[in-house]
Amino acid sequence: MLGRVNHIAIAVPDLAAAISAYRDTLGAVVSAAQALPEHGVTVVFVELPNTKVELLEPLGEGSPITAFLEKSPAGGMHHICYEVADLLAARDQLVASGARVLGNGDPKIGAHGKPVLFLHPKDFFGTLIELEQV
Numbered sequence: 001m002l003g004r005v006n007h008i009a010i011a012v013p014d015l016a017a018a019i020s021a022y023r024d025t026l027g028a029v030v031s032a033a034q035a036l037p038e039h040g041v042t043v044v045f046v047e048l049p050n051t052k053v054e055l056l057e058p059l060g061e062g063s064p065i066t067a068f069l070e071k072s073p074a075g076g077m078h079h080i081c082y083e084v085a086d087l088l089a090a091r092d093q094l095v096a097s098g099a100r101v102l103g104n105g106d107p108k109i110g111a112h113g114k115p116v117l118f119l120h121p122k123d124f125f126g127t128l129i130e131l132e133q134v
């Protein structure tokens with residue numbers, strides 16, 4: 001089911017400060033910010049030779065990462081995104097195995113313009129998993 005790690009996501013309280021840390025302190029290439037109201041976040045991607053780091057901050061009321069940042073005010077590792085060849089088949093297989101798919105179970109379009117789904121962290125050892133169709 002699982003392909004490459006598409007990205008590792010870090011939730012941050014201040015995206016501008018995080019961009020500066022990665023671009024200026026770590027010398028990384030950082031993409032332009034994308035405001036994604038349908039996801040309740042603003043994100044940038046740190047481009048790396050073998051994967052990406054997604055830096056995300058809450059956008060608007062009811063952001064799904066607000067509670068996470070209340071528990072971890074300095075920020076923290078938020079999710080890992082794996083690529084899958086067939087997201088709907090993966091979803092159906094996971095649901096059949098008892099895993100919880102978040103939201104209403106229908107994919108949303110993610111930051112890369114591809115369908116994504118999330119799996120409950122409690123089902124995968126305290127780690128929020130995002131699956132992205134490639």
Ligand SMILES: CC[C@@H](C(=O)O)C(=O)SCCNC(=O)CCNC(=O)[C@H](O)C(C)(C)COP(=O)(O)OP(=O)(O)OC[C@H]1O[C@@H](n2cnc3c(N)ncnc32)[C@H](O)[C@@H]1OP(=O)(O)O
Binds near residue numbers: 036064078081110126
């Ligand atoms: C940019 C678009 C897209 C992309 O293309 O890359 C994205 O990445 S969007 C990223 C933001 N969107 C999401 O994260 C959507 C999925 N997330 C959710 O639906 C919620 O965050 C959640 C996972 C259901 C948690 O919501 P929360 O309000 O925190 O609910 P709880 O407080 O009830 O949490 C339940 C339980 O889970 C623990 N938790 C929460 N978040 C995480 C996490 N990121 N990693 C690990 N564990 C997490 C939380 O601490 C609770 O644990 P207990 O306190 O022990 O019950």
Ligand SMILES: [Co+2]
Binds near residue numbers: 007054079
């Ligand atoms: Co993501």
